[in-house]
Amino acid sequence: MTNFAKAKAHTNIALIKYWGKRDEQLFLPMNSSLSLTLDAFYTETEVLLDDNLESDQFILNNDIQSLTETKKITDFLNLFRKQAGITTPAKVTSQNFVPTAAGLASSASAFAALGCAMNQVTNLNMDKSTLSTYVRRGSGSATRSLFGGFVEWQMGTCSEDSLATPVDDANWDIGMITVAVNTQKKTVSSRKGMKLTVETSNFYPAWLESAATDLVAIKTAIKQQDFEQVGLITESNGMKMHGTMLGATPPFSYWEPRTLEVLTKVRQLRGQGWQCYFTMDAGPNVKILCRYSDSQKLQKFLQDAFPDNPVIISKVGSGVELLAK
Amino acid sequence: MTNFAKAKAHTNIALIKYWGKRDEQLFLPMNSSLSLTLDAFYTETEVLLDDNLESDQFILNNDIQSLTETKKITDFLNLFRKQAGITTPAKVTSQNFVPTAAGLASSASAFAALGCAMNQVTNLNMDKSTLSTYVRRGSGSATRSLFGGFVEWQMGTCSEDSLATPVDDANWDIGMITVAVNTQKKTVSSRKGMKLTVETSNFYPAWLESAATDLVAIKTAIKQQDFEQVGLITESNGMKMHGTMLGATPPFSYWEPRTLEVLTKVRQLRGQGWQCYFTMDAGPNVKILCRYSDSQKLQKFLQDAFPDNPVIISKVGSGVELLAK
Structure with a gap:
C-alpha cells in the first residue's frame, strides 16, 4: 500500500502569548492564547506512506535528518x-520557507503542515479543530497555524478540548513586520524558558490572570476592528510575558541591545502617528503589528535605522492547505 | 539668634529595593528595603539658622536655587x-560629591546630611533612627543613608516607626562598582515610575510578597557573611523590580542597549569565577556588588569593555557625620 499527500501551513505570531505548559507530555498550556497567521513564512511537507519502507524517513530542507530528529517525527x-489502526512507515519530506535570516521558529508551520498531510494519508478526515489536538502534540503553537487570520488556542480542560478555533479573518488592513535581531540558536530554548518561569517566577500567577483578561479584551477589540486596542493589548501582553522571566530564579531575558533599540524606534514611529505595536517571543527578534497599507513605508524607516538587520513584511496568512494527494 | 552645623552623608544603593509608596505625603513605603552605604558618593551640607534672614536660602553646588527648589527645602x-518650636529662617549650603558622570541620585545623601545638620541646630538631639523618620519625608531612600554598611528601612505601621536601623557594618571585603550608562535626566522619574507601577502593574502584589521574602533571606545571608547569597538575592530582587515595570499599563523600562551589554559582561565575569552581582535602580546605570579586594581588577575589565562609560569603585561608606557645629 502507498498513500501520498502534500500540505502547506503558515507560521503564526502570538499576540496573547502561550507561555507555560500544565502537561509536558500532552502539550497542554497553562493559558489560552491568540495569534495572527503570517503569509510570508510557511512550510510545505510531503508524506508518503509506503509498506516497502523499513522505517520512517525524515528529510528537512533536502537534508536527511538524524535518528534523534526522526524519532520525534x-x-x-x-x-x-494509532488512531487509523495502521503501522505503515512514512517518508516525510519537508521544506521550510522561513528565511533563515528571519529568525522565526518554524515548528508551528512544520507540525501544522505535517499534521494536515497525515490527516489525509491516514484517511482520518478530522476537521481542523479536532486535527489541532493532534498537531498540538508536535508543537503547541502549531495548533494555531491550522487557521488563517486571528486564531485562538483554547487551553481547554483536557487533551480533546485544548484546540484551535478561528476568530477573525483579519481582512481589515493588517500586516506584520519582523526585525531580525539575532538568528543564532537561543541560549535558553522556549521549552526551558517557560518551564523555569512556571516553576520559579513570582510573577507567574499574575501572568495567568492577566493573560486571561487580555484575551477577552483583544477578542472584543478584534470584533470591533479597533486596531489601536488590538495593538496596545498585544504590546502589553508581550511585555508581561518578558516580565515573568525577570521574576524567575535565576532571572533571565531574551533581550539584546539591538532589541531595545528597535522597541525605542517603534515607540518613536508611533509618536509620529504611525499605528505600529511591538511584540516579542522567546528570542531577541521584534515583530511589529501594523497596517498593511503602511508596511512598505514602515519597512523603509526600520531598514534605514537598522541597515544590518533583515526587515521583512508579511501580510495575513491563510490556514493550512492540501496541495496534492 | 544664630546657630550653625555642618554634616556629611553618603549615598546608598538598595539591594532589596524600595519601589512604591503607600502614603505619598508621608513617604511611607509599600515594602521594607535594605541597602549598602557607599563611601565614594556623598553630600556636605551647612545649615545656618539666622533671625536676620528674611526667608530660607538654598545654595546647591555654589548655585542659588530657584524658589520652587527652595520651597521643597x-x-x-x-x-x-515645628518640633523645636522655632520659626528661624535658614541658609542651607550644600555640595554634592557625586561625580555627575556617575549618574547616581543624590537625594539620599542630600536629605540625610541636611537632616543631620538640622537635628543639631534645632537642638532636637534625636537618635539616628528617630531622625530617619524626619529625613524620610525629604526622600525615602535618605533614611538609609544615616547609617553605614548594610542598613534596613523598616516599612513600619505609621510615620513614627517607618525608620532605618543598622544591620551590619559590611566590614568583610565588600565593594561596589558603578558603570554609568547614561547620566542625563530620566524620561520617567522614580516617583512617577513607582506610582505607575503601584497603580497598574499586574505583578505588583507578587513583588511585595517576594520583597518581604528576599529581605529575610538577605539578612540571614549577611549575618552568615555568605557573599554569594547576598549577591544572588540582590541580583534577583533588582530584576524583579524591573520586571514589575513590564507588567504596568503602559509597560515601561529604564534599560538601554548598553545596560544589557553590562549585565552580560557581569554574568560573563561571574562565569569566569569572579564574585560580582548586578543591581539597577530607576535608571539605566548598573551597580555591581563585588569583593572590594577584586574591585580594581574588575574595574579594569569593565573599563576595557566599555571605554566610554565611567566605571567607578566605591568601598563601603559610614553613617552620617557631624563635621562642625
Missing part, C-alpha cells in the same frame, strides 16, 4: 497511525 | 522647626 506520526 | 526644614 515518528512519535508524532504514531498519534495518527 | 523649606517644607523639610519646617518639620524640624
Whole structure:
C-alpha cells in the first residue's frame, strides 16, 4: 500500500502569548492564547506512506535528518497511525520557507503542515479543530497555524478540548513586520524558558490572570476592528510575558541591545502617528503589528535605522492547505 | 539668634529595593528595603539658622536655587522647626560629591546630611533612627543613608516607626562598582515610575510578597557573611523590580542597549569565577556588588569593555557625620 499527500501551513505570531505548559507530555498550556497567521513564512511537507519502507524517513530542507530528529517525527506520526489502526512507515519530506535570516521558529508551520498531510494519508478526515489536538502534540503553537487570520488556542480542560478555533479573518488592513535581531540558536530554548518561569517566577500567577483578561479584551477589540486596542493589548501582553522571566530564579531575558533599540524606534514611529505595536517571543527578534497599507513605508524607516538587520513584511496568512494527494 | 552645623552623608544603593509608596505625603513605603552605604558618593551640607534672614536660602553646588527648589527645602526644614518650636529662617549650603558622570541620585545623601545638620541646630538631639523618620519625608531612600554598611528601612505601621536601623557594618571585603550608562535626566522619574507601577502593574502584589521574602533571606545571608547569597538575592530582587515595570499599563523600562551589554559582561565575569552581582535602580546605570579586594581588577575589565562609560569603585561608606557645629 502507498498513500501520498502534500500540505502547506503558515507560521503564526502570538499576540496573547502561550507561555507555560500544565502537561509536558500532552502539550497542554497553562493559558489560552491568540495569534495572527503570517503569509510570508510557511512550510510545505510531503508524506508518503509506503509498506516497502523499513522505517520512517525524515528529510528537512533536502537534508536527511538524524535518528534523534526522526524519532520525534515518528512519535508524532504514531498519534495518527494509532488512531487509523495502521503501522505503515512514512517518508516525510519537508521544506521550510522561513528565511533563515528571519529568525522565526518554524515548528508551528512544520507540525501544522505535517499534521494536515497525515490527516489525509491516514484517511482520518478530522476537521481542523479536532486535527489541532493532534498537531498540538508536535508543537503547541502549531495548533494555531491550522487557521488563517486571528486564531485562538483554547487551553481547554483536557487533551480533546485544548484546540484551535478561528476568530477573525483579519481582512481589515493588517500586516506584520519582523526585525531580525539575532538568528543564532537561543541560549535558553522556549521549552526551558517557560518551564523555569512556571516553576520559579513570582510573577507567574499574575501572568495567568492577566493573560486571561487580555484575551477577552483583544477578542472584543478584534470584533470591533479597533486596531489601536488590538495593538496596545498585544504590546502589553508581550511585555508581561518578558516580565515573568525577570521574576524567575535565576532571572533571565531574551533581550539584546539591538532589541531595545528597535522597541525605542517603534515607540518613536508611533509618536509620529504611525499605528505600529511591538511584540516579542522567546528570542531577541521584534515583530511589529501594523497596517498593511503602511508596511512598505514602515519597512523603509526600520531598514534605514537598522541597515544590518533583515526587515521583512508579511501580510495575513491563510490556514493550512492540501496541495496534492 | 544664630546657630550653625555642618554634616556629611553618603549615598546608598538598595539591594532589596524600595519601589512604591503607600502614603505619598508621608513617604511611607509599600515594602521594607535594605541597602549598602557607599563611601565614594556623598553630600556636605551647612545649615545656618539666622533671625536676620528674611526667608530660607538654598545654595546647591555654589548655585542659588530657584524658589520652587527652595520651597521643597523649606517644607523639610519646617518639620524640624515645628518640633523645636522655632520659626528661624535658614541658609542651607550644600555640595554634592557625586561625580555627575556617575549618574547616581543624590537625594539620599542630600536629605540625610541636611537632616543631620538640622537635628543639631534645632537642638532636637534625636537618635539616628528617630531622625530617619524626619529625613524620610525629604526622600525615602535618605533614611538609609544615616547609617553605614548594610542598613534596613523598616516599612513600619505609621510615620513614627517607618525608620532605618543598622544591620551590619559590611566590614568583610565588600565593594561596589558603578558603570554609568547614561547620566542625563530620566524620561520617567522614580516617583512617577513607582506610582505607575503601584497603580497598574499586574505583578505588583507578587513583588511585595517576594520583597518581604528576599529581605529575610538577605539578612540571614549577611549575618552568615555568605557573599554569594547576598549577591544572588540582590541580583534577583533588582530584576524583579524591573520586571514589575513590564507588567504596568503602559509597560515601561529604564534599560538601554548598553545596560544589557553590562549585565552580560557581569554574568560573563561571574562565569569566569569572579564574585560580582548586578543591581539597577530607576535608571539605566548598573551597580555591581563585588569583593572590594577584586574591585580594581574588575574595574579594569569593565573599563576595557566599555571605554566610554565611567566605571567607578566605591568601598563601603559610614553613617552620617557631624563635621562642625
